Amino acid sequence: MPGLLRGVARTAVISGxxxxxxxxxxxxxxxxxxxxxxxxxxxxxxxxxQSYAAAAAPPPPPAATPMDAKISQLQQLGQLKDQGxxxxxxxxxxxxxxxxx
Numbered sequence: 001m002p003g004l005l006r007g008v009a010r011t012a013v014i015s016g017x018x019x020x021x022x023x024x025x026x027x028x029x030x031x032x033x034x035x036x037x038x039x040x041x042x043x044x045x046x047x048x049x050q051s052y053a054a055a056a057a058p059p060p061p062p063a064a065t066p067m068d069a070k071i072s073q074l075q076q077l078g079q080l081k082d083q084g085x086x087x088x089x090x091x092x093x094x095x096x097x098x099x100x101x
Contacts, residue, residue: 073098 074095081091 070098070101 077086077091077094077098080086081088086094
């Protein structure tokens with residue numbers, strides 16, 4: 001009977017240690033990802049003060065054609081796949097969605 005209790009106690013200690021280590025690794029990885037997102041996120045640019053006496057605003061750039069928009073989206077999707085953010089399956093699913101629209 002003491003051998004059985006010792007085995008159960010050892011299993012409980014090992015299990016508790018493994019859980020604690022796993023949680024610590026998960027928290028550390030989440031923090032690392034959050035720092036990377038902050039680092040690569042575009043910083044908001046301060047808006048310049050506009051004067052009411054200013055000349056007329058420049059005309060807006062010509063609207064992108066639907067094909068240009070799709071090409072741009074596909075390029076961004078390819079970059080995400082190259083960075084490892086998207087798996088090949090996710091990439092193919094998103095590519096199909098973009099091309100079908």
